Amino acid sequence: MEKFTKLSAIAVPLDRANVDTDAIIPKQFLKSIKRSGFGPNLFDEWRYLDHGEPGMDNSNRPLNPDFVLNQPRYQGAQILLARDNFGCGSSREHAPWALEDYGIRVIIAPSFADIFYNNCFKNGLLPIVLPEETVDDLFKLVEANEGLKLTVDLEQKTITADTGLKINFELDEFRRHCLLEGLDEIGLTLAHADEIRQYEEKQKKITPWLFNE
Amino acid sequence: MSAKTLYDKLWDSHEVRKNDDGTSLLYIDRQLIHEVTSPQAFEGLRLANRKPWRVSANLATPDHNVPTTNRAEGIADPISKIQVETLDKNCQDFGITEFKMNDIRQGIVHVIGPEQGATLPGMTLVCGDSHTSTHGAFGTLAFGVGTSEVEHVLATQCLIQKKSKNMLVRVDGQLKPGVTAKDIILAIIGTIGTAGGTGYAIEFAGEAIRSLSMEGRMTISNMAIEAGARAGMIAVDDTTIEYVKGKTYAPKDEQWEMAVQYWKNFHSDEGADFDKEVILDASCIEPQVTWGTSPEMTIAINEQIPDPNQESDPVKKEGMKAALKYMGLEAGKPINEVLVDVVFIGSCTNSRIEDMRAAAEIARGRKVADNVQQALVVPGSGLIKQQAEAEGLDEIFKEAGFEWREPGCSMCLAMNADRLEPGQRCASTSNRNFEGRQGQGGRTHLVSPAMAAAAAVAGHFIDASQLAATSGSDVSGSAV
Ligand code: SF4
Numbered sequence: 165m166e167k168f169t170k171l172s173a174i175a176v177p178l179d180r181a182n183v184d185t186d187a188i189i190p191k192q193f194l195k196s197i198k199r200s201g202f203g204p205n206l207f208d209e210w211r212y213l214d215h216g217e218p219g220m221d222n223s224n225r226p227l228n229p230d231f232v233l234n235q236p237r238y239q240g241a242q243i244l245l246a247r248d249n250f251g252c253g254s255s256r257e258h259a260p261w262a263l264e265d266y267g268i269r270v271i272i273a274p275s276f277a278d279i280f281y282n283n284c285f286k287n288g289l290l291p292i293v294l295p296e297e298t299v300d301d302l303f304k305l306v307e308a309n310e311g312l313k314l315t316v317d318l319e320q321k322t323i324t325a326d327t328g329l330k331i332n333f334e335l336d337e338f339r340r341h342c343l344l345e346g347l348d349e350i351g352l353t354l355a356h357a358d359e360i361r362q363y364e365e366k367q368k369k370i371t372p373w374l375f376n377e
Numbered sequence: 378m379s380a381k382t383l384y385d386k387l388w389d390s391h392e393v394r395k396n397d398d399g400t401s402l403l404y405i406d407r408q409l410i411h412e413v414t415s416p417q418a419f420e421g422l423r424l425a426n427r428k429p430w431r432v433s434a435n436l437a438t439p440d441h442n443v444p445t446t447n448r449a450e451g452i453a454d455p456i457s458k459i460q461v462e463t464l465d466k467n468c469q470d471f472g473i474t475e476f477k478m479n480d481i482r483q484g485i486v487h488v489i490g491p492e493q494g495a496t497l498p499g500m501t502l503v504c505g506d507s508h509t510s511t512h513g514a515f516g517t518l519a520f521g522v523g524t525s526e527v528e529h530v531l532a533t534q535c536l537i538q539k540k541s542k543n544m545l546v547r548v549d550g551q552l553k554p555g556v557t558a559k560d561i562i563l564a565i566i567g568t569i570g571t572a573g574g575t576g577y578a579i580e581f582a583g584e585a586i587r588s589l590s591m592e593g594r595m596t597i598s599n600m601a602i603e604a605g606a607r608a609g610m611i612a613v614d615d616t617t618i619e620y621v622k623g624k625t626y627a628p629k630d631e632q633w634e635m636a637v638q639y640w641k642n643f644h645s646d647e648g649a650d651f652d653k654e655v656i657l658d659a660s661c662i663e664p665q666v667t668w669g670t671s672p673e674m675t676i677a678i679n680e681q682i683p684d685p686n687q688e689s690d691p692v693k694k695e696g697m698k699a700a701l702k703y704m705g706l707e708a709g710k711p712i713n714e715v716l717v718d719v720v721f722i723g724s725c726t727n728s729r730i731e732d733m734r735a736a737a738e739i740a741r742g743r744k745v746a747d748n749v750q751q752a753l754v755v756p757g758s759g760l761i762k763q764q765a766e767a768e769g770l771d772e773i774f775k776e777a778g779f780e781w782r783e784p785g786c787s788m789c790l791a792m793n794a795d796r797l798e799p800g801q802r803c804a805s806t807s808n809r810n811f812e813g814r815q816g817q818g819g820r821t822h823l824v825s826p827a828m829a830a831a832a833a834v835a836g837h838f839i840d841a842s843q844l845a846a847t848s849g850s851d852v853s854g855s856a857v
Pocket of ligand 1: 440441485486724725726785786789790808
């Protein structure tokens with residue numbers, strides 16, 4: 165997994181609550197058996213005017229000029245500003261894959277759906293939860309200042325900008341550690357293989373039916 | 378020892394170790410696998426040269442992407458075909474039991490787990506699908522995971538998890554006739570909102586929940602995720618044990634006796650502490666129809682579509698306006714005057730035999746209304762299909778003008794050929810009414826199986842019990 169330490173980038177404001185994972189990456193793209201290549205179809209139904217299907221040449225498709233991701237001032241954005249309950253709906257990890265493939269590394273919102281939030285950390289994405297008013301202020305700040313870059317520093321747990329902005333955010337220590345180091349969680353768990361086996365031996369006596377081969 | 382909730386007991390009995398940061402390594406007894414969220418997990422195993430920790434803990438079936446017609450001809454869409462074949466190959470390579478597309482035991486993962494006894498009380502169960510909460514009906518800790526976690530469970534039989542908070546949703550009293558489990562869960566979501574359970578594990582309790590069959594209970598816990606809770610559960614009782622008895626993967630003989638003793642402990646202790654409690658009165662719940670693009674946007678069949686201008690919260694108000702626009706509806710219109718184009722009876726929420734029977738009861742001797750272009754019935758598994766056919770339900774449906782299909786997710790998420798056209802309005806027994814869920818531009822109204830069948834024959838939403846009271850024919854037009 166790619167490490168995350170510090171990032172300075174443009175933030176794109178997506179002003180909708182309850183953005184679900186099917187809006188992030190529509191179901192027709194879930195037929196892929198690969199992990200990469202979902203970026204061009206991120207927010208497909210909002211981003212393009214036609215209907216997208218896997219295998220299309222996305223560079224020729226008509227863009228929806230009203231959709232915020234298509235506006236020239238937000239090109240190259242790596243931070244997504246979002247509203248409540250971002251990432252609700254299906255558990256598809258294709259949603260963080262699509263965000264990551266597009267170039268997004270940080271998502272800031274007042275709340276996230278649980279499964280999506282978890283999935284972000286497995287893919288080097290940093291979801292930041294901030295109070296609703298703070299997120300609202302960030303929307304206003306970003307919209308008022310074209311080209312403004314936000315700096316997200318995971319070591320310091322801060323979001324700063326040239327405007328003098330400084331916000332502190334909280335994050336679970338384990339998750340922060342894994343992101344900073346780019347750690348493989350499976351490897352971490354397998355370091356406890358002996359404990360897992362001990363647990364299984366104990367359980368075989370209590371619930372033997374769960375261990376029938 | 379202090380009083381514990383059901384969730385506490387499930388959690389504590391599966392904790393392998395506590396980490397310093399407040400997370401735990403949680404043991405997973407069972408993993409269900411389907412074709413959409415697993416290919417990258419198997420690929421990850423291969424790349425890291427890892428093997429499944431305990432092959433027999435896994436059970437697989439293709440469901441999201443399989444056709445519901447002409448199975449003998451295979452899958453027409455080449456991309457879907459590759460995905461299903463990839464599942465077959467992965468299961469074969471790693472030695473995982475799979476019910477393949479043409480196996481009678483194939484079906485929607487959340488239907489076949491309980492049907493086979495692969496879902497058992499007191500266990501932890503995960504699947505790369507958010508509606509894994511379904512299995513919580515058995516007093517099981519069951520939740521949806523992403524593909525990285527599917528791989529993590531394959532490789533280690535464990536997950537690193539942080540414990541959620543405890544929430545109790547109690548539905549007291551008795552339901553009115555004609556009100557079903559689906560109406561209860563929609564009413565709950567309408568009350569607490571789609572984020573009301575975020576960060577919590579919900580236990581559903583109370584007389585109205587206790588009185589439900591296991592199938593009704595599964596409908597309830599299935600939609601816990603639509604209330605934002607990753608897991609929803611219901612305590613073990615005689616109904617649970619009776620249902621599990623004799624299932625293929627259920628324990629037998631002495632192990633059965635031992636298991637029953639063990640399972641009886643899986644309920645919340647008297648006086649156990651919940652972080653949040655919500656209480657509903659069952660007798661106040663009416664048959665529900667969702668009107669918007671989120672399951673919390675639900676009203677009773679005798680109500681009118683709400684007016685965004687009456688909403689004070691600006692974000693909610695905008696959401697309601699956008700939903701009405703997408704749904705092509707006007708505030709103030711009685712929901713029972715809204716015409717439907719398509720009816721879908723199926724999905725892991727409502728595709729079990731009792732759902733089939735409830736819908737057939739309404740369809741019997743009636744005809745699908747002329748304005749309804751398609752009415753689909755998609756049983757949840759091959760075995761349910763077989764059972765329904767043995768009871769003659771397929772004939773009732775076909776006679777009435779419904780299509781009787783092969784099992785799978787079908788129009789619940791429209792990954793296969795079953796989907797809505799832009800603008801089409803559907804009465805659906807599934808669980809999500811998000812924009813585009815059943816096909817781009819499609820408009821979904823969530824209802825119970827009886828209400829869906831009633832909408833099919835009336836051509837518009839109508840209280841199924843009102844319809845049931847009239848005999849056989851000529852009900853369409855009464856409210857239009
Ligand atoms: S039936 Fe629908 S909700 Fe259930 S697993 Fe299939 S796609 Fe998901």
